[in-house]
Amino acid sequence: MKGMRLLLLGCLAVLLVAAACTTTQQxxxxxxxxxxxxxxxxxxxxxxxxxxxxxxxxxxxxxxPVAHIGKVITYSGELPPAGRWQNHxxxxxxxxxxxxxxxxALVDAMGAxxxxxxxYVNDHPSEGAEIVADWLAGKGNFTYGNVTVSSVExxxxxxxxxxxxxxxxxxxxxxxxxxxxxxxxLKALTGSLSNTTDTxxxxxLFDTGPYTRAMAMIGAGKITAPPAERDPVGVGxxxxxxxxxxxxxxxxxxxxxxxxxxxxxxxDMTATRPDVVDLLVNGVKVAELKLIxxxxxxxxxxxxxxxxxxxxxxxxxxxxxxxxxxxxVKILMALNDEGSGVVVVTDSPATDWDSFVRWxxxxxxxxxxxxxxxxxxxxxxxxxxxxxxxxxxxxxxxxQA
Amino acid sequence: xxxxxxxxxxILLLIVWEIAAQSINNQFIxxxxxxxxPVLLAPTVxxxxxxxxxxxxxxxxxxxxxxxxxxxxxxxxxxxxxGWSQRFDAIVDTTIQLLRPxxxxxxxxxxxxxxxxxxxxxxxxxFLGAFFPILLNTIDGVKSIKKTWVEVAQTLxxxxxxxxxxxxxxxxxxxxxxxxxVGFGIAWMCVIAAEWLPGTTSGLGYxxxxxxxxGQMHYIIAGMITIGIIGIAFDFLFRSVEDRWFCWRGLER
Numbered sequence: 001m002k003g004m005r006l007l008l009l010g011c012l013a014v015l016l017v018a019a020a021c022t023t024t025q026q027x028x029x030x031x032x033x034x035x036x037x038x039x040x041x042x043x044x045x046x047x048x049x050x051x052x053x054x055x056x057x058x059x060x061x062x063x064x065p066v067a068h069i070g071k072v073i074t075y076s077g078e079l080p081p082a083g084r085w086q087n088h089x090x091x092x093x094x095x096x097x098x099x100x101x102x103x104x105a106l107v108d109a110m111g112a113x114x115x116x117x118x119x120y121v122n123d124h125p126s127e128g129a130e131i132v133a134d135w136l137a138g139k140g141n142f143t144y145g146n147v148t149v150s151s152v153e154x155x156x157x158x159x160x161x162x163x164x165x166x167x168x169x170x171x172x173x174x175x176x177x178x179x180x181x182x183x184x185x186l187k188a189l190t191g192s193l194s195n196t197t198d199t200x201x202x203x204x205l206f207d208t209g210p211y212t213r214a215m216a217m218i219g220a221g222k223i224t225a226p227p228a229e230r231d232p233v234g235v236g237x238x239x240x241x242x243x244x245x246x247x248x249x250x251x252x253x254x255x256x257x258x259x260x261x262x263x264x265x266x267x268d269m270t271a272t273r274p275d276v277v278d279l280l281v282n283g284v285k286v287a288e289l290k291l292i293x294x295x296x297x298x299x300x301x302x303x304x305x306x307x308x309x310x311x312x313x314x315x316x317x318x319x320x321x322x323x324x325x326x327x328x329v330k331i332l333m334a335l336n337d338e339g340s341g342v343v344v345v346t347d348s349p350a351t352d353w354d355s356f357v358r359w360x361x362x363x364x365x366x367x368x369x370x371x372x373x374x375x376x377x378x379x380x381x382x383x384x385x386x387x388x389x390x391x392x393x394x395x396x397x398x399x400q401a
Numbered sequence: 402x403x404x405x406x407x408x409x410x411x412i413l414l415l416i417v418w419e420i421a422a423q424s425i426n427n428q429f430i431x432x433x434x435x436x437x438x439p440v441l442l443a444p445t446v447x448x449x450x451x452x453x454x455x456x457x458x459x460x461x462x463x464x465x466x467x468x469x470x471x472x473x474x475x476x477x478x479x480x481x482x483x484g485w486s487q488r489f490d491a492i493v494d495t496t497i498q499l500l501r502p503x504x505x506x507x508x509x510x511x512x513x514x515x516x517x518x519x520x521x522x523x524x525x526x527x528f529l530g531a532f533f534p535i536l537l538n539t540i541d542g543v544k545s546i547k548k549t550w551v552e553v554a555q556t557l558x559x560x561x562x563x564x565x566x567x568x569x570x571x572x573x574x575x576x577x578x579x580x581x582x583v584g585f586g587i588a589w590m591c592v593i594a595a596e597w598l599p600g601t602t603s604g605l606g607y608x609x610x611x612x613x614x615x616g617q618m619h620y621i622i623a624g625m626i627t628i629g630i631i632g633i634a635f636d637f638l639f640r641s642v643e644d645r646w647f648c649w650r651g652l653e654r
Contacts, residue, residue, distance in 0.1 A: 043616030138450025
């Protein structure tokens with residue numbers, strides 16, 4: 001019996017070693033970047049040493065330290081060059097232009113609901129974190145071997161690194177334009193935004209009218225009821241605390257209904273992630289909203305392009321790339337600034353960005369360049385990491401399988 | 402004697418799993434049994450706000466049932482037509498052969514564009530998975546009907562309609578049933594993949610992928626085991642029907 005056990009264990013070991021040898025990937029620059037189509041595979045890749053670190057949006061930055069598989073060396077606002085990424089734009093609220101034309105008051109109302117929920121999140125951060133933990137994980141526990149952590153604790157750690165803001169200010173718009181330059185460098189823009197001046201780019205990207213009108217309605221203390229939509233309206237979002245305002249608007253619908261006369265009331269009150277909600281204005285249902293989660297922004301933009309969703313709570317680069325390709329959407333307002341972070345394996349000598357750069361240079365000189373994962377080519381995280389590495393004198397190449 | 406022998410390897414695998422998990426000591430590569438078993442023993446407890454194993458299994462079964470029924474409703478009549486009429490077969494066969502090698506999940510982007518997110522696009526993908534095995538087995542079943550049976554019926558004055566319903570369909574039914582069994586198995590695999598499409602919020606496939614985001618490997622493995630058990634259970638059901646109703650197939654020669 002014992003011999004058999006050992007034999008099987010041996011076979012398994014040989015298989016694992018063989019797999020490790022055959023899947024070794026080629027890194028040609030100082031640092032290799034591996035795209036994982038969202039954050040899903042990152043903790044596993046890190047824990048199995050297939051990557052040396054990753055850059056992700058929250059709360060997946062915090063997953064590494066709580067699982068004892070990695071440590072956070074920097075949050076995105078502090079990435080070099082100094083000051084460049086402070087308050088960098090991240091997720092945005094975007095809407096399809098045909099809906100903005102046919103029912104502008106509905107778009108304004110969604111804007112107002114979002115702004116009010118953002119305010120609530122800023123006034124009640126710990127309740128906000130709890131609501132997000134409920135939405136993302138039913139407030140359940142995460143288990144990593146012997147370690148068990150509450151999702152509420154993970155979100156509590158993540159929340160202070162995200163800045164919840166809505167104002168589409170001039171500085172914020174300029175920050176967005178930075179991403180256009182970055183995406184051009186990555187040759188990700190080949191359509192209407194491939195060759196525009198900054199002013200032309202802004203005209204193509206933004207429509208801040210809904211924000212201005214929503215703020216006016218909130219200021220006047222009265223939300224204008226839009227004409228009722230007959231068909232359900234699709235609202236896409238990312239499973240990230242960046243979209244906390246949407247989750248809070250739904251979970252605290254009663255509060256917003258009673259206080260401001262606007263609410264996103266879920267059909268199923270017991271659902272942790274409701275997928276159908278009614279948009280109520282002054283107690284009257286004006287639209288049924290279908291809430292559609294996705295793993296990453298490009299998926300949401302595909303849904304917007306096929307008119308499956310009319311609103312998206314989504315990262316800005318996928319939106320920019322979609323507008324470039326002619327998807328009829330506009331960016332209405334910000335949802336959050338910052339809120340991403342860089343993680344490296346626990347046994348890395350890096351503790352901050354500078355020591356990370358030293359480590360990367362040593363590994364590159366030794367012929368074993370480090371591999372970092374990013375959610376997708378041209379994502380906010382990818383752009384920031386590339387800029388920061390190149391700023392620090394490191395060349396970056398996509399890992400070739 | 403076959404069953405007791407068959408059980409030895411799974412038990413051995415469990416032992417190897419536990420020993421390997423303990424020596425590797427990295428739950429991302431292999432979580433320990435004691436983290437997975439409690440999840441399986443509490444199938445009604447909510448997992449990461451996505452609902453319980455039972456709830457998600459029922460959701461997945463509902464989807465696979467819908468896709469399977471649509472596939473059955475289209476594939477059997479089409480297969481009987483193709484098996485019965487050489488001319489019809491000549492017209493349709495090339496198209497079928499062209500479409501058949503495309504993996505159902507490759508239709509994902511189009512499914513979402515055509516049927517929008519949610520149950521319809523998933524049913525479409527499951528339908529594609531179940532359709533071809535049912536169709537091919539139906540064609541095969543009809544074609545392999547003994548000419549003598551048909552001729553006897555015709556000599557006795559049966560109309561074409563009677564020949565089809567009284568001779569061809571019953572005669573082909575064991576092979577069609579095999580097609581249904583294989584089709585359901587593939588449909589069950591497809592539902593898991595279909596639930597990875599954006600916009601999904603429930604189902605066993607969704608649950609495993611969602612747990613991946615948080616590195617919750619014990620949920621993933623519990624989900625995989627549940628998928629496997631349900632797959633075996635349905636295969637067993639199809640087989641027992643086969644043994645009971647279609648055992649005559651082996652008898653006539």
